Amino acid sequence: MSELPAPIRDCMLALTVENRTPAYLLVNGDNSLSEWGGELGDYGIPQPAAGMDVSERLPFLAGLLPLDARNLFLPYVQMATGLAADVYLFRGEQGTWVLLLDATSEVAQRQHMQQRTHDLSLQVGDLQREGGELYEAKSELEQRVRERTAELARTNQQLREELERRKAVEAELRASEARFRRIADSNMIGIMFWAMDGTISESNNAFLDMLGYTQADLQTGVLRWERVNRPENRASDERAFAQMADYGACAPYERQFTRKDGQPVALLFGAALLPDSQNKLVCFALDLASHK
Amino acid sequence: MIQKKICMLGTFAVGKTSLVRRFVESIYDGKYHTTVGVKIDKKVVQAQGQEVMLLLWDLQGEESAQNLRSSYLRGTAGYLLVADGTRNDTLYAALALQAKAQETVGMVPFTLLLNKADLTEEWSISERETGALEQKGWRIIQTSAKTGAGVEEAFLTLAQKMMEG
Numbered sequence: 001m002s003e004l005p006a007p008i009r010d011c012m013l014a015l016t017v018e019n020r021t022p023a024y025l026l027v028n029g030d031n032s033l034s035e036w037g038g039e040l041g042d043y044g045i046p047q048p049a050a051g052m053d054v055s056e057r058l059p060f061l062a063g064l065l066p067l068d069a070r071n072l073f074l075p076y077v078q079m080a081t082g083l084a085a086d087v088y089l090f091r092g093e094q095g096t097w098v099l100l101l102d103a104t105s106e107v108a109q110r111q112h113m114q115q116r117t118h119d120l121s122l123q124v125g126d127l128q129r130e131g132g133e134l135y136e137a138k139s140e141l142e143q144r145v146r147e148r149t150a151e152l153a154r155t156n157q158q159l160r161e162e163l164e165r166r167k168a169v170e171a172e173l174r175a176s177e178a179r180f181r182r183i184a185d186s187n188m189i190g191i192m193f194w195a196m197d198g199t200i201s202e203s204n205n206a207f208l209d210m211l212g213y214t215q216a217d218l219q220t221g222v223l224r225w226e227r228v229n230r231p232e233n234r235a236s237d238e239r240a241f242a243q244m245a246d247y248g249a250c251a252p253y254e255r256q257f258t259r260k261d262g263q264p265v266a267l268l269f270g271a272a273l274l275p276d277s278q279n280k281l282v283c284f285a286l287d288l289a290s291h292k
Numbered sequence: 293m294i295q296k297k298i299c300m301l302g303t304f305a306v307g308k309t310s311l312v313r314r315f316v317e318s319i320y321d322g323k324y325h326t327t328v329g330v331k332i333d334k335k336v337v338q339a340q341g342q343e344v345m346l347l348l349w350d351l352q353g354e355e356s357a358q359n360l361r362s363s364y365l366r367g368t369a370g371y372l373l374v375a376d377g378t379r380n381d382t383l384y385a386a387l388a389l390q391a392k393a394q395e396t397v398g399m400v401p402f403t404l405l406l407n408k409a410d411l412t413e414e415w416s417i418s419e420r421e422t423g424a425l426e427q428k429g430w431r432i433i434q435t436s437a438k439t440g441a442g443v444e445e446a447f448l449t450l451a452q453k454m455m456e457g
Contacts, residue, residue: 055295059332062347063297063367072363076329076352084329107328115326118304118353122324125379 021083021102028095029066031055035094043100044080058098064089067096076107190267190285197279198225210267210287212260230256230264240271244281248273254288265289293336296454297347297367298447301360301393302374303385304353307407310437311374312350315447320438327352330364337448340455346447357388362396370401370454372446377406377434380416401453402431405446409434 004012016022023038025048036048045057055062060077067089074087084107088099184191190207194200200223208214208223217223233255240250249272257265267285274280300308309327313319316333333348349368354360365371373390375382386404393402404425406417422432431449435442 059334059347060330060349062295063369072366074330074363075361078329078331103329111326111328114304114328114352118326119324121355122305125381 016101019102023100025054025098025100026092026095027054027061027065027098031061031065038100040100042079042081042083042102043085054098060087061098065096067091076103076110078107190283190287192283192285193274193280194225194283195280200225207283207285210259210265210285211257212263217260228257228259230258232256244271244273252284255285293343293345294455295345295347296369296451297349298450298454299349299351299365299368299371299393300374301351301371301386301389302353302376303355303382303389306353306374306376306379306382306386307435307437308353308372308374309350311372311405311407311435311443311446312348314437314440314443316348318440320440322438335447337451339448339451342455344451344455346451354389355385357385357392360389360392362392365393365396368393368397368400369457370450372450373402373404374407375404375417377408377417378411378414380421383417383421401450401457403446403450403453404430404432405435405442406432407435407437409441410436410438 021039021042023040023043024036025033025040025045026035028034031053032051033048033054034050036045040046040048043058045054055065058079060074064072069091071088071090074089076084077087078084082104083102084104086101086103088097088101090097090099183189184204187204187206187209190204190210192200192203192207200218203213203215203218203223205215208218211223211228213223236253236255240253243250250270252268252270254266255269257267259265266288268288269283269285271281271283274282300312302308304326305324309325309331310320312331312333313321316335327350329352331350333350334345335348336343336345338344349364351360351364371393373386375386383406390402390404406422426432431453433442433446433449435446437443
């Protein structure tokens with residue numbers, strides 16, 4: 001740059017003087033002012049005087065003077081007057097030179113850009129934090145969905161197993177009913193269903209034959225317990241009912257019945273309470289006379 | 293009167309300017325205004341039984357310690373490192389700035405300020421992180437430029453340490 005021709009240097013100097021409001025100070029080792037020039041009032045020293053302590057007016061000088069061997073550049077120093085200045089300090093033979101150049105407009109431009117940049121950075125940071133929180137919430141939700149799905153799968157499996165068990169039980173029940181039905185339909189013995197209120201709901205033909213009734217009598221309600229019962233059974237019936245209350249069934253005993261034609265008939269009789277019932281019974285009967 | 297230069301160091305928007313304004317003028321403005329260059333304030337305090345004028349250099353926040361202009365630090369007697377307690381990354385920016393400051397001015401007193409203590413529900417700096425620094429001998433103070441909590445203590449503690457030195 002030392003090779004710049006004088007007209008160029010003069011032009012640059014003129015531009016600087018015109019645009020940057022230069023001011024200068026020469027400060028002694030004790031911070032006292034010895035020389036000055038330029039627009040010092042713009043930088044907070046409206047009435048400079050020889051010997052004044054400049055660090056009181058320009059606090060950024062405190063602690064820096066006397067300057068050591070190194071020159072110092074402090075860009076964009078905001079002055080009490082509202083100006084911003086680029087400050088250059090360098091040593092001279094008589095003390096430290098301080099050059100002040102107005103940088104207010106550059107600071108204003110930088111401030112505008114920097115404010116936008118920082119505002120955007122803060123917004124990005126906020127968005128990142130919100131994004132992180134959303135990601136955590138999403139992960140937590142996904143974990144809950146996984147747990148709930150697993151729980152539903154377990155419940156589903158339990159239901160399938162329960163269904164299988166029920167099917168097996170129902171199949172066993174149907175098989176049991178089929179076996180019972182086979183016995184009843186074979187008419188090897190008399191089988192009858194009746195309730196304590198005297199209603200006879202079902203009977204096979206063998207039992208009806210022993211009592212001289214028909215299925216039509218049963219369907220029309222002609223056949224009722226009190227019609228076939230006899231008073232001499234009371235004592236043996238009480239024992240049988242007591243056994244059923246205790247054990248659900250009674251030991252077979254000889255019991256007297258009245259046939260439809262009014263004739264008595266002795267049958268070997270047994271009964272059991274139906275499951276989950278206290279007043280419905282299934283009975284069987286054998287005709288003792290025919291066996292004898 | 294004794295004069296002591298203190299630099300406010302920290303990345304942008306941690307509350308350096310707000311802390312200085314709260315300390316010097318008892319004012320708080322919730323709107324963020326970025327600082328360009330440096331703004332210098334003064335306040336006289338009592339430390340070690342003497343009046344001391346603190347020269348507070350509120351430096352432009354730098355995201356990177358490499359961008360910190362070392363000329364601003366020349367002649368500093370101590371510094372306040374400022375981090376925003378709600379932004380964890382600002383603590384690590386403060387650590388990098390401390391290393392740069394120590395490299396530039398040597399071992400001078402400093403204090404780490406965790407600012408925005410009024411927003412503790414949004415706090416993101418853990419006790420594990422601060423505990424590790426305290427074990428290294430760092431002085432850490434929680435501050436709130438908004439409420440003023442810890443602000444006076446922060447500046448006066450540093451003033452005491454500078455006067456001891």
